[in-house]
Amino acid sequence: MTEERKTILEMLSEKKITVEEAERLLGALQTSETGSPEPGGVKLPWKYLRVVVEPGPNSESREKVNIRVPMKLIRAGLKFAALLPKNAQGEVNRALQEKGIDLDLSRIKPEDLQDILSNLDDLTVDVDGRDKVRVFCE
Numbered sequence: 001m002t003e004e005r006k007t008i009l010e011m012l013s014e015k016k017i018t019v020e021e022a023e024r025l026l027g028a029l030q031t032s033e034t035g036s037p038e039p040g041g042v043k044l045p046w047k048y049l050r051v052v053v054e055p056g057p058n059s060e061s062r063e064k065v066n067i068r069v070p071m072k073l074i075r076a077g078l079k080f081a082a083l084l085p086k087n088a089q090g091e092v093n094r095a096l097q098e099k100g101i102d103l104d105l106s107r108i109k110p111e112d113l114q115d116i117l118s119n120l121d122d123l124t125v126d127v128d129g130r131d132k133v134r135v136f137c138e
Helices: 003-013 019-034 071-083 086-098 112-120
Strands: 048-055 065-070 122-127 131-137
Touching: 003 019, 048 071, 065 071, 071 112, 112 131
Parallel strands: none
Antiparallel strands: 048 065, 048 131, 122 131
């Protein structure tokens, strides 16, 4: 047992902190020990974001698309976006808006990732009866 863990447990036994605070501290400690920071000190249960496109009966193409993006890459991308200079963020935001994507890079934080993904669940979009697009985590 590390010295930090022992200290947290001693503080809990002496009622200097609550069980919830101890849990949060232990989670943050585990995160720092593994070297892979997770949003909010909580390990995400998913390793990949998947996007699968399956052609429907009226599709012009018979090709399937199966994309698996590692969550580590997504988190790194969010952190990278924070490093962009403010004027560059504005340019990127305008370019995204021209493509119909209303997104402000300065407001997205890595901590928001868990909340976004937990609400994603299993998203399925039917594209004009031709293609079925599924977005989910695994």
